[in-house]
Amino acid sequence: MRGFKGVILALLVLFVVLVILAFVLENQQGVALAFLGWTTPQMPVSVFVTVALIVGLVAGPVLGLVFGRKLNKSRISRST
Template sequence: MRNLKRALAALFVLLLAAVVLFFVLENQQTVSLVMFGWSSPAMPVAVLVLMALIVGLVIGPVLGSYGLMRSKRRSRAQARQAVQSGS
């Protein structure tokens, strides 16, 4: 059973790598982005899209963990307040 899971995971990774490679090869035209007067160097569209994806994959979990820590802090403060008001 474990070997089947490993084989399926390896197949999924290979399929994902093939899709990314296909995407990169199909999007070779160069573009330059302009934002707030700043212009980026010309680079392939695929590079910009993959960079945006990676930034999003990093920012998402960071913001999620921040929200989780904040809610834990809030619930601890409410628990302390309940204990203090009950005494």
């Protein structure tokens, strides 16, 4: 059973890698983003989407920790 789970996990990882590769290869059009007077150099769309994904994956847990601590502190102070 342990070997079967490993094979399924390896196939799942391979599938995710192939989907990401297809996404990157299909989104090679160059674009430049402008925001509040700041303009980026021209890069493929996939770069901007990947950076936005990574920032979101990092920001979500960080905000959860920050606001989770504040909520826990307020719950502790109410219970005492």
